[in-house]
Amino acid sequence: MARTPALTPPPGRRPSMTDVAKLAGVSHQTVSRVLNHPQTVRPATLEKVKAAIRELGYRPNTSARALVTRRTRLIGVVNPGEARFGPANMTMAIEEAASEAGYATTLAVMRDARAETVERALEFFLELGVEGIVFVAPMSQVAPAAMQLSTTLPVVMIAAGLRESTSLHVVAVDQEVGARMATRHLIDLGHRDIVHVAGPNDWFDARSRIVGWRDELLEADLPVPPMVAGGWDPVHGYEIGRRLVAERRLPSAIFAANDPMALGMIRAFHEAGVRVPDDVSVVGFDDVEGAGYFEPPLTTVRQPFAAAGTRAIQVLLAALDGAPASRTLIAPELIARASTRRFQAG
Template sequence: MRRRPSMVDVAAAAGVSHQTVSRVLNTPDAVRPATRERVEAAIAQLGYRPNTSARALVTRRTRLIGVVNPGLAKFGPANTTMAIEEAARQAGYATTVAVVRDARLATVEAAVESLHELGVEGVVFVAPVTQVAPAAVELSSRLPVVMVAAGLQDTSSLHVVAVDQQAGARMATRHLIDLGHRDIVHVAGPNDWFDARTRIVGWRDEMLAAGLDPPPIIAGGWDPEQGYEIARTLIRERRLPSAIFAANDPMALGMLRAFHESGVRVPDDVSLVGFDDVEGAGFFEPPLTTVRQPFAAVGERSIEVLLAALDGAPASRTLIAPELVVRASCRAVG
C-alpha cells in the first residue's frame, strides 16, 4: 500500500523545514504569505492530512467534541444528533458519542467521565429527559457544555439551544382555534421529557389566551400504539372532542388507524394535529397537519454556541422557531 504523505514530505516538496509546515497548520498568521502559499500548495499536491493526535500534542487542542445521546431511536434525538455531527464536521471538529440508555445519575456521570478522559474540548447534551440535567450542570464546571433541551429552567451555568417547543404547541393550538374549534384535547408525551412538558405549557397557554378552558390532558407517550389505544378509548367512552393536538406524529398515526377502523372521519368528525413532521407525514390518510422542527438549525447553532463557549462566551439561551405545516387533517367548524 502507498504510504501516507507525512509532514516531512510536505516540507521537502515546499523547500522548507517541517517546523515551518507545523506553523502553517497551527499558526498560519505567523508565516509569511509567500511561504504559506508554497506549503499549502504542497499539501494539496501530496494530499497530506494532519495527524490529529500529534497535532493535539502541539496545540493542546483535540478538536474533539463529545455528544451525550440518550440512545433512543426517536425522531427528535436521532435527528438532533445527526445534525450536531454534521455541523461539527463542517466546523473542522470530530465528534464522539456517549450513549446513555438510562437516565440514572450514575450512568450519565460515567458517560461524561469517559468523554472527559478522551480529551473532548466541550460537550453537547442531547437531553430530552429531565434526569440528565444534574450531570450536565456538574460537568459545566469543568468543560463548556451546550444542552439541547427545551424547558430547562436554570441556565445560569449552561448554554441552552433548543427548538421553541412552547411556540410550536401554541402554533398547533392556534391553528385549531382559528378554524373554530373550542374543544381541543392535548394527548401528551412522557412527563419526564422536557419537550413533552413544554408542549403542554404551550397548548394550555394558547387555550387560555383565547378565553377557553383547557380540558384535562390525556397522558400518552411517543408511540403509535399509545395513540391507537387512546383513540379507541375516546370512541368507546363517547368522549371524542372536536379536535386533538397529539404530542407527536407517531401517536397521531396510531389515532388515524383507530379512527379509520371505527368509521370516525378525519377531519369531518375530528380534526387532528401532530408534532415533528416525520418523514411520510404528508402521505398519511389524510395528510397530517403538524409542526416541523428545524433540526439542522439546532445542530448548527449548538456547535456555534459551543465554539463561542470555548473562547469564554458567557452562558446563553437560544430558542429556534419551528414551522406549522398545514395539511388536510383539520377543517373549519361553526
C-alpha cells in the first residue's frame, strides 16, 4: 500500500519519533517503550511500530535509550521565552544548581500550550534523553503542558498557585505571603487606603499577589479598593501613575506587582510634583538589581530565585529516585527602603 504523503517527513529531514508515532497511529510514549522496553508493548502494537520504523528508516538517537538507564545526566528546562528579571534569573539559578549536582541542562522555549508546541518539546526532550524536566512556568497556559509531560518524565514546575497533583512536583516562591508582607508593611505604617496595581492576569504570580493583598486587607478589617489592572513594564506603571494623578485618585499607598511598574509610577509622580514617599508610599516586588539605587530607594519584596532554582533541582533528583509528587513553598523577604513612610493625615 502506498505511503500517505502527509505522514512522510519533508525531504532532507531525518525521520523523528513524531513521524514514527504518526505513521503507526500511536503516542510518543508507545514509541519510546518499543525502543526501550519492547516487552511491555502488546505484540500487535510492537509490530506496527517496528513496521513504521522500517518504512521511514528511523534511527533512534542513542541518547534516547539512556532515558531509561538515567545515564545522560541531562535535565530539560522549559522557559516561557521571557527575558524578564524573574524567569531569566530562575533559569540561571536552575542551570547553576544542576551543574553543581553534576548535571547539564538543555533549554526549550514554550511560549504557549498548543498541541504542536507540547509535541515539539516532548520530541526534543525524548530524543535527547533527558532524565527529567524543570518548567519555569509563570504563565497559566503552560500548566496543562507540564501535566502532560509529567506522565512521561519526572517534572518539576516552578509556579505559584498550583496545588499538589499525583504526578507533578511543584516548587514556588510563596507569592501570597510576599504580597501579604508588602501590604502588612503599609498597614503597620498607618496606611488605610492601599491600592494594588496588578500584573497580567494570565501569570500565576500576578494572581497570587492579588490574593495576598486582598486577604491581608480583609484580615485587618480594611476596605479593599478597586484593583488597578497593569502589566509588567515600566511604561504600564508610568501611564497608570499619570492617570491616577490626572483623575485625582491618588491613594496614600500603592503596592505594585513588580519593581519596573513601581519605578514607572515613581517617574510619573515626580513629573507631576507628587512626592514619594511624602505624598504616596510605593512598594514593589522582586527586588530587581539596582532597586536600592532608585530615587527614592524602593521598598520591595525580594524573591529568593537562587534558592528556588536549587530546590527545584533537589526535588527533581529526588523524583528520579522515586519520590512521590510534592509541593514546596519558599518564603520571600520584605526589604524596607525609603519609598515608604508612616502615614500622616493632611
